[in-house]
Amino acid sequence: MTTTASAYYDDDYAPFPRRISTGNIIKVDLGKLAWAAYDDAGYLVRWGRASGGKKYCPDIGRGCRTVTGTYTIYRKQGPGCKSSRFPVGRGGAPMPYCMHFKGGYALHGGQVPGYNASHGCIRLHYGDAEWLNQDFVRVGSTRVNIKY
Structure with a gap:
């Protein structure tokens, strides 16, 4: 087992399969409040907790x-990434290590409270967002698959 700030890989605990048929993808299951990163060969390399948009x-x-x-x-930024829309009317909410996948929607570091709590972005623990941003995501080719 490899331990990280908030994510670890262990067959007995990972809420995702160990291998899938496609690779270089981040699977997000907001019903399970979790994400998983799969390498180019489709092997699970890391997973962690997530929080998505609320009802x-x-x-x-x-x-x-x-x-x-x-x-x-299609775009990623470093630790200084900020929202241009939230808080409403002001913008400026921190979105460290943001990775945009559709319009203003992004994966980014933030508080992961154990329920879906955001305006639509996917919040990850800070260390997980940094790892994905710096060591895993390739702009223009890494895909993200999201479901509830």
Whole structure:
């Protein structure tokens, strides 16, 4: 077993299969509140906890669930990444190590409270977001698959 800040690989505990048929992908299951990274050969290399969009956001007066489907990461930024939209009217919410996959939706570091709590982004533990951003994601080719 390899231990990291918040994620580890252990067949007995990982909520994802050890191997899948496709690689260089991040699987996010917001029903399980977890993510998994698969290498080019389709082997699980790391997984951790996640938090996605909640059912309703009162500050915007509508639902704010995370989009589902498969997308390609098209941009990533470092520890200084910030939201241009939230908080509403001001922007500037920290999104360290953001990795955008559809419009303003991104995977990024943040608090992972054990339930879906965001405006639609996928929050990861800070160390996990840094690892994905710096050591795993290849802009233009790494895909992210999201479901609830």
